[in-house]
Amino acid sequence: MALTEGARRGRALVVRLDSAGDVLLAGPAVRSVAARRGRVTMLTSPLGEAAAHLLPGVDEVMVWSAPWVLADAPPVRPAALSELVDRLAAGGFDDALVLTSFHQSPLPTALVLRLAGVGRIAAISVDYPGSLLDVRHGVDDDIPEPERALSLAAAAGFPLPPGDGGDLAVRRPLPDTGHLTGPGPYVVVHPGAAAPARRWPPERCAEAVAELARRGRRVVVTGAPSERGLTAFVAGRDGLDLGGRTGLAGLASVLAGADALVVGNTGPAHLAAAVGTPVVSLYSPVVPAVRWAPYGVPHVLLGDQLAPCRDTRARECPVPGHPCLSRVAADEVAEAVDMLTAHVLEKGDAR
Structure with missing residues (x-):
């Protein structure tokens, strides 16, 4: 029909x-x-x-x-x-x-x-x-x-309309979150994820915040109200902790103003893609990256994509020590951020 x-x-x-x-x-x-x-x-x-x-x-x-x-x-x-x-x-x-x-x-x-x-x-x-x-x-x-x-x-008879490229998108305008992030460029680190198997360990997230700050970047840490303890730990002395201070629309606004997002395979990665922000994805291969990697934006996948947990759809990591992500070092993440931001500057920021 x-x-x-x-x-x-x-x-x-x-x-x-x-x-x-x-x-x-x-x-x-x-x-x-x-x-x-x-x-x-x-x-x-x-x-x-x-x-x-x-x-x-x-x-x-x-x-x-x-x-x-x-x-x-x-x-x-x-x-x-x-x-x-x-x-x-x-x-x-x-x-x-x-x-x-x-x-x-x-x-x-x-x-x-x-x-x-x-x-x-x-x-x-x-x-x-x-x-x-x-x-x-x-x-x-x-x-x-x-x-x-x-x-x-x-x-079903609903092709994309003419002029629509099929990218992810959100409604505009987004709320103004400048009073939360402050002026000037910044990188967002989002340490949480609903499934533990998709989270980069908090210690690694904190190390990444410190390394990004050491390289002269201002770092904003985001998370849900239930993750305030996590975001406070990850932000430490070097990051700005916004844990629990935005709804989803506010988070979209924070991400829209960011140079890049560092995040696991979780919803904010797709929210960043919907506002055109590059993503450094700490990607656990429990689900295939070809299906759920950040879509339509520059991104870098970090993590062992051939790890034993591959394609298991596990919510809890089945391998002791969570090696597919725990072995990713903070300097690898910082270098990926540097690469993505240089690419965006070279191509021109169309956001």
């Missing part, structure tokens, strides 16, 4: 039920849908809600905790499912795109959407969908997540 050429009205639902980074990576696909539908609602998790509000093309955000997606999965409750079906039915959606990663099935979500009477449901599925999908798409797993989502959007 393909859309007729010129269809520009109606209501569409885009589903991405995991975390902020995954939602940000869905941004180009959301814009593709928004170019052909009059109103776009995004259904996401509590972890992805703030990111969904930042995406151009999203008119409304619905929040639900899916038992088949979240790492800390809630129990399956018939009453909660029934309530979700009713909320979706009230939306009167003509179309739905169910966006997933390669290891997730879209079919439980598709069943809920079918019960809600959604007109046309599209997803990537290797499993037989029966009557749950109207558009069953197949795609190579080893492509970047934004391109995977765009491939589904195009298959």
Whole structure:
């Protein structure tokens, strides 16, 4: 079932039920849908809600905790499912795109959407969908997540609009955070990550802050309110600790003003890409970099990409000592920052 050429009205639902980074990576696909539908609602998790509000093309955000997606999965409750079906039915959606990663099935979500009477449901599925999908798409797993989502959007009749290059993006203007960062250039170090396997050890982060400061750089350390102890330790005497002092939009603003971001494979890496900031990625290979590396911006991947933990999808490192990241030294990170900032100056900063 393909859309007729010129269809520009109606209501569409885009589903991405995991975390902020995954939602940000869905941004180009959301814009593709928004170019052909009059109103776009995004259904996401509590972890992805703030990111969904930042995406151009999203008119409304619905929040639900899916038992088949979240790492800390809630129990399956018939009453909660029934309530979700009713909320979706009230939306009167003509179309739905169910966006997933390669290891997730879209079919439980598709069943809920079918019960809600959604007109046309599209997803990537290797499993037989029966009557749950109207558009069953197949795609190579080893492509970047934004391109995977765009491939589904195009298959469902929502190609990128003319002039849209498919980069990550956030709504502008962003809040002014100059009073937090102070004047002049700076580099951001973000030490936290939801999965311990994707974190550079705090001691290494602190060493990097000290090394960057030794090289004459001003360093800003960011983190969630729950990470204030971590950010204070990492900032030490050489960095400016902004742990817990920004929401996601404020963090986007801080990153937009930075020369570079030093971070693990976590949501702020994708937020930096969405505001055009280069990324030094301390990348644990528990998930493939070809799919989740910073997208569309200059970046350097550090860490042993052939380590024994490769492709395990482990949240806790299965190898004692976390060697894939712990062996990365502070001077390697500082040199990567120097290289990226020199590259941006050579090419011209278009941010």
